[in-house]
Amino acid sequence: MTEPHPRHRIRLAMAALLAIGISGLPSAAVAELSEADFLSRVRRLTFEGRRAGEGYFSPDGKKLVFQSERHQGNPFYQIYLLDLETGETSLVSPGPGKTTCPFIRPGSGDVLFGSTHHDPRSEEYQRAELEARASGQERRYAWDYDPEMEIWVAAADGGGLTRLTDERGYDAEGSYSPDGEWIVFASTREAFQRELSEEEAKILEINPAYFGEIYIMRADGSEQRRLTDAPGYDGGPFFSADGSKIVWRRFDEEGLIADVWTMSSDGSNQRQITDFGSMSWAPYLHPSGEYIFFASNKHGFANFEVFIVDADGRKEPVRVTYTDGFDGLPVPSPDGRRLAWTSTRHGGEGGQLYFADWNHESALAALAAAADRSSAN
Amino acid sequence: MRQLLEFAAAPAILLILAVPAAADTAALERHVDRLAAEELEGRLTGTGGERAAAEYLAAELEQLGAKPLPGQSGYLIPFEFTAGTSDDGSTLALAWDSGGHEWTGVESIQALSFSDNGSVSGGVVFAGYGLVVPESQDFGYDSYATLDVEDKIVVVLRYFPEDLDQESRSKLARYSGLRYKALQARERGARALVVVSGPRSPNAGEIIPMAFDTAVAGSGIVAASISGAVAERLFEQVPDKTLEQAQAALDDGNPHVTGFEIAGVELTLDVKVERETRTGFNVAGILAGNDAQTADKPYVIVGAHYDHLGRGDSGNSLAKQEEAGGVHHGADDNASGAAAVLAAGVRLAGTEHRRHVVLAFWSGEELGLLGSSAFVNGAKSEPTLDPGRVAGYLNMDMVGRMRDNRLTVQAIGSSSAWPILIERSNVPVGFDLQTIDDPYLPTDSTAFNSAGVPTLNLFTGSHEDYHRPSDTADKINYEDLDRVARFSALIARRLADLEEAPDFVKVAPRTDQGGGRDTLRAFTGTIPDYTTEVEGLRLSGVIEGGPAAEGGLLEGDVITEFAGQKIANIYDYTYALDVVKVGEPVKVVFLRGDERHEIEIVPRARD
Ligand SMILES: [Zn+2]
Numbered sequence: 001m002t003e004p005h006p007r008h009r010i011r012l013a014m015a016a017l018l019a020i021g022i023s024g025l026p027s028a029a030v031a032e033l034s035e036a037d038f039l040s041r042v043r044r045l046t047f048e049g050r051r052a053g054e055g056y057f058s059p060d061g062k063k064l065v066f067q068s069e070r071h072q073g074n075p076f077y078q079i080y081l082l083d084l085e086t087g088e089t090s091l092v093s094p095g096p097g098k099t100t101c102p103f104i105r106p107g108s109g110d111v112l113f114g115s116t117h118h119d120p121r122s123e124e125y126q127r128a129e130l131e132a133r134a135s136g137q138e139r140r141y142a143w144d145y146d147p148e149m150e151i152w153v154a155a156a157d158g159g160g161l162t163r164l165t166d167e168r169g170y171d172a173e174g175s176y177s178p179d180g181e182w183i184v185f186a187s188t189r190e191a192f193q194r195e196l197s198e199e200e201a202k203i204l205e206i207n208p209a210y211f212g213e214i215y216i217m218r219a220d221g222s223e224q225r226r227l228t229d230a231p232g233y234d235g236g237p238f239f240s241a242d243g244s245k246i247v248w249r250r251f252d253e254e255g256l257i258a259d260v261w262t263m264s265s266d267g268s269n270q271r272q273i274t275d276f277g278s279m280s281w282a283p284y285l286h287p288s289g290e291y292i293f294f295a296s297n298k299h300g301f302a303n304f305e306v307f308i309v310d311a312d313g314r315k316e317p318v319r320v321t322y323t324d325g326f327d328g329l330p331v332p333s334p335d336g337r338r339l340a341w342t343s344t345r346h347g348g349e350g351g352q353l354y355f356a357d358w359n360h361e362s363a364l365a366a367l368a369a370a371a372d373r374s375s376a377n
Numbered sequence: 378m379r380q381l382l383e384f385a386a387a388p389a390i391l392l393i394l395a396v397p398a399a400a401d402t403a404a405l406e407r408h409v410d411r412l413a414a415e416e417l418e419g420r421l422t423g424t425g426g427e428r429a430a431a432e433y434l435a436a437e438l439e440q441l442g443a444k445p446l447p448g449q450s451g452y453l454i455p456f457e458f459t460a461g462t463s464d465d466g467s468t469l470a471l472a473w474d475s476g477g478h479e480w481t482g483v484e485s486i487q488a489l490s491f492s493d494n495g496s497v498s499g500g501v502v503f504a505g506y507g508l509v510v511p512e513s514q515d516f517g518y519d520s521y522a523t524l525d526v527e528d529k530i531v532v533v534l535r536y537f538p539e540d541l542d543q544e545s546r547s548k549l550a551r552y553s554g555l556r557y558k559a560l561q562a563r564e565r566g567a568r569a570l571v572v573v574s575g576p577r578s579p580n581a582g583e584i585i586p587m588a589f590d591t592a593v594a595g596s597g598i599v600a601a602s603i604s605g606a607v608a609e610r611l612f613e614q615v616p617d618k619t620l621e622q623a624q625a626a627l628d629d630g631n632p633h634v635t636g637f638e639i640a641g642v643e644l645t646l647d648v649k650v651e652r653e654t655r656t657g658f659n660v661a662g663i664l665a666g667n668d669a670q671t672a673d674k675p676y677v678i679v680g681a682h683y684d685h686l687g688r689g690d691s692g693n694s695l696a697k698q699e700e701a702g703g704v705h706h707g708a709d710d711n712a713s714g715a716a717a718v719l720a721a722g723v724r725l726a727g728t729e730h731r732r733h734v735v736l737a738f739w740s741g742e743e744l745g746l747l748g749s750s751a752f753v754n755g756a757k758s759e760p761t762l763d764p765g766r767v768a769g770y771l772n773m774d775m776v777g778r779m780r781d782n783r784l785t786v787q788a789i790g791s792s793s794a795w796p797i798l799i800e801r802s803n804v805p806v807g808f809d810l811q812t813i814d815d816p817y818l819p820t821d822s823t824a825f826n827s828a829g830v831p832t833l834n835l836f837t838g839s840h841e842d843y844h845r846p847s848d849t850a851d852k853i854n855y856e857d858l859d860r861v862a863r864f865s866a867l868i869a870r871r872l873a874d875l876e877e878a879p880d881f882v883k884v885a886p887r888t889d890q891g892g893g894r895d896t897l898r899a900f901t902g903t904i905p906d907y908t909t910e911v912e913g914l915r916l917s918g919v920i921e922g923g924p925a926a927e928g929g930l931l932e933g934d935v936i937t938e939f940a941g942q943k944i945a946n947i948y949d950y951t952y953a954l955d956v957v958k959v960g961e962p963v964k965v966v967f968l969r970g971d972e973r974h975e976i977e978i979v980p981r982a983r984d
């Protein structure tokens with residue numbers, strides 16, 4: 001059993017109840033496929049620290065930025081840059097506080113990430129979490145959508161740290177456009193910007209992510225504007241390789257069902273791509289633009305698997321991973337030939353980054369053979 | 378690879394990366410071909426084949442630029458060991474009022490291999506199975522509970538009670554090793570231990586073969602095995618029961634059934650064990666660190682054993698009947714590891730490294746980690762090679778049979794420095810790594826672990842040719858062996874450049890004291906896969922024609938239950954094996970893929 005990572009975190013316990021009732025219908029079109037049809041030379045990339053995940057490639061495919069719980073004295077994620085040729089890793093984020101959701105800026109190589117290091121209570125939180133872990137307690141708040149979370153950017157060596165957002169509310173899950181000029185991100189700022197109804201105030205306490213919406217801004221933090229307007233958690237947006245499209249995932253109001261959506265980069269043409277009726281999240285477009293990777297627990301609550309679906313969602317998604325435990329947060333390399341994702345397939349409690357060669361031709365063939373979605377469950 | 382020059386931070390690593398792959402594959406092939414050649418006769422420690430292999434490795438060390446270790450005139454470092462034991466004319470005499478009898482000859486009386494030499498006399502106490510389960514086990518079985526054996530000769534039955542339920546068998550089997558029984562008798566002041574294979578046991582009445590024992594000295598007590606005929610003569614002096622009746626009374630495991638003194642009998646035992654001492658050779662060279670400051674910093678060792686089983690006479694051969702006595706080539710075990718150490722050495726010699734790196738080839742591994750243990754102990758007296766000054770030891774044992782890109786890294790729990798080092802070293806090489814914490818391994822890294830040195834062992838997995846003559850050079854996967862060598866060079870290089878030597882984490886050993894090889898008397902023909910930590914025991918193969926194969930088990934099956942015991946890991950399996958009986962069908966539950974199967978297999982006797 002594991003939890004999804006922050007960029008896509010939702011409330012699993014409730015979702016479980018739902019998933020039990022709905023999932024489990026086998027898809028005839030993919031029955032004879034296996035992991036080896038898509039992935040080869042599967043290997044674990046990270047070993048240090050309790051967990052690691054959310055690996056995103058640099059535009060030249062030679063580096064991977066990720067988050068990992070491996071910083072001395074801080075139990076929370078910090079951001080690291082991994083050189084895929086030498087194996088060197090270096091710390092990018094400042095060290096204190098919680099950080100999440102890194103992304104490398106095309107052109108400059110700068111790294112953006114969500115961080116709370118500016119919160120003076122950071123050290124206090126770190127101590128409390130370390131004590132809780134030492135005493136063997138469950139974490140009371142796994143991911144709390146800390147309203148102090150803001151988007152920051154730094155040079156690859158951590159220098160020149162600059163704050164890009166300054167709104168009360170959780171600002172994170174940012175990623176750059178291919179030209180490096182724009183950032184799409186998720187924010188719960190709405191909850192703090194207007195008078196909430198009594199009911200909304202209650203929701204904010206239990207499920208703050210409910211107020212998550214997709215926003216866009218310039219790379220310097222200017223021209224912030226909102227792209228989505230639907231109740232329920234919208235988050236995890238990424239641009240397509242040509243910059244024309246944004247893919248993200250949208251939860252229903254209760255935070256139980258999630259689906260993959262796409263829209264034009266100005267927020268128009270919003271289109272629902274998946275409809276498993278389970279939790280489908282962490283979408284990322286293949287650089288060819290032909291299909292979208294995502295993860296879903298369609299096959300069992302704790303058994304998240306990676307899927308692909310054609311970019312317009314006309315066909316049934318095709319299952320990619322077949323290994324027990326969590327497989328999610330799939331991200332293709334810029335050349336479309338490798339895949340990085342997060343998995344617990346080694347049997348540990350925390351997810352770690354995994355890496356494999358990706359068979360693009362197999363993927364295209366499997367998608368072509370998939371049934372039309374009209375026949376879907 | 379010009380673009381790599383941008384990454385000026387790690388120039389030496391780039392040197393390692395830049396070593397062309399093809400040339401090394403050829404060198405690896407040459408090393409394995411040479412070491413696994415028929416002429417080297419399986420490289421048994423103490424033989425000419427071992428010596429020839431040692432000289433080959435020494436020449437290669439010199440070639441790549443390594444120097445002899447400080448205090449050594451050459452690359453070969455000799456150590457003495459006991460190559461075998463034989464009985465040199467032990468005798469046993471019984472005397473009672475009206476007469477007596479004396480026996481000589483190994484069909485009646487033979488030393489146990491770990492016996493002291495000496496002649497002792499005394500009254501006789503029959504101590505049942507001579508079993509003592511430590512109080513910590515909360516079981517309550519002590520053959521000596523009501524007996525005074527001080528200055529007596531103790532006669533005991535081999536093995537453990539025959540009619541136990543499975544749970545009791547699993548408890549008692551662990552403490553039925555002969556060395557353990559001898560220790561218990563010695564601790565209670567007995568003058569000697571005499572063992573008989575009871576009439577109700579397997580191998581009934583037979584003399585116990587002198588097990589291969591490499592201990593240089595005896596175990597502190599005179600110990601011998603006697604034939605059933607001798608034992609019966611002894612029991613003629615027992616008024617109310619025969620040996621068989623005495624055994625039968627014990628065999629349900631009732632802890633209140635006791636042994637007894639055999640009054641009026643004086644037993645004289647004269648045991649002569651001949652221990653043959655031979656010389657084996659470790660081979661080692663040093664690549665000096667490039668930093669002037671590192672001369673007195675803890676150094677790095679990369680090593681592998683190069684010895685093997687000769688023609689398989691020393692007891693741990695798995696040769697099938699028709700191949701028995703043939704040269705055990707040991708291409709994977711462990712010409713592959715030795716070749717990889719040389720290939721890593723070439724890479725390390727061509728790059729800067731701050732600490733010294735020692736390249737080591739151990740002998741005597743197959744006989745019980747003799748060479749590495751001798752090095753660890755001997756090095757304590759050579760200040761520059763004190764094991765306290767070893768930053769880390771990287772071992773390779775069987776690294777030539779990679780399948781599906783899978784490499785097992787064992788002993789990772791021995792230092793908190795390993796995970797990041799492994800992570801960084803593996804990124805450029807890209808193995809599908811399986812990591813295992815446990816540092817107590819049946820290979821040389823264990824000798825270093827006991828000396829408080831952080832260790833790692835690389836392993837590509839067991840296979841059906843393991844410890845058989847068919848472990849030949851043509852079956853080695855050289856391309857991946859080269860990648861393993863490169864990986865080991867990257868680890869060694871990073872280790873050599875660490876500012877602080879890695880910490881040592883003492884992993885708690887498994888508590889399976891007491892049991893010995895000689896308690897393992899049932900043969901199932903399974904080859905456990907030591908590389909996975911799956912729930913259950915995965916088989917990396919089954920011995921052709923063995924009970925497991927006949928029962929229908931296949932490579933890849935995962936045993937989850939054996940003889941009614943849940944199997945979570947290799948240790949559970951070892952214990953479960955202790956309690957099965959020869960000829961008695963055992964239920965085996967296993968997974969093949971996702972499917973659960975249930976079969977019966979019939980274990981056979983192992984001698
Ligand atoms: Zn070996």
Ligand SMILES: [Zn+2]
Nearest residue numbers: 685710743844
């Ligand atoms: Zn061996």
